[in-house]
Amino acid sequence: DADVTQTPRNRITKTGKRIMLECSQTKGHDRMYWYRQDPGLGLQLIYYSFDVKDINKGEISDGYSVSRQAQAKFSLSLESAIPNQTALYFCATSDNLNTGELFFGEGSRLTVL
């Protein structure tokens, strides 16, 4: 099983619908992140969390919200999806060492019609 699991892997929805992307990890890391990938733009940080009580906005948080339900779970919500939120979304974790890299989930491809 993957260390960082995202569900769903693919989702098609309509404008105005509420969508939740879920992420769970078995790596025991405190730090979790949500990124968005668009062609030609690389990965942009939406939200990040360093523990259950610590949640921070990233560069593109407008239109998104998150919930850290437990150390191992970090979900991303789109309250009212719009077409320009069509993208590939990644959840990632890292350890508390400054040398640590990001460990990624397999991505959730979201299409908003």
Next chain:
Amino acid sequence: AQTVTQSQPEMSVQEAETVTLSCTYDTSESDYYLFWYKQPPSRQMILVIRQEAYKQQNATENRFSVNFQKAAKSFSLKISDSQLGDAAMYFCAYRDPDFNKFYFGSGTKLNVKP
């Protein structure tokens, strides 16, 4: 916010040849970390190599090596003896030591020709 720039949107290399992917970044920090990630068509993000800024020696992982030029803020990836499985998007990333945030470049798509 830090910026990471990959100026080559797409590159091609012949199988068994060597290719170098470029990356520059902007920071006022002296101690930080740099990474190259690979994203094959499966879309999984895979760590290729890591460099600590305080180390002068360039990192090497098998066929992958970096040319880290701290003063120039340059961090290029060299792939030797290219293989068909190396075809992927490659992302350069910078880790901010103070806020533990990661910043990514826009990526370089590498094609490997048989």
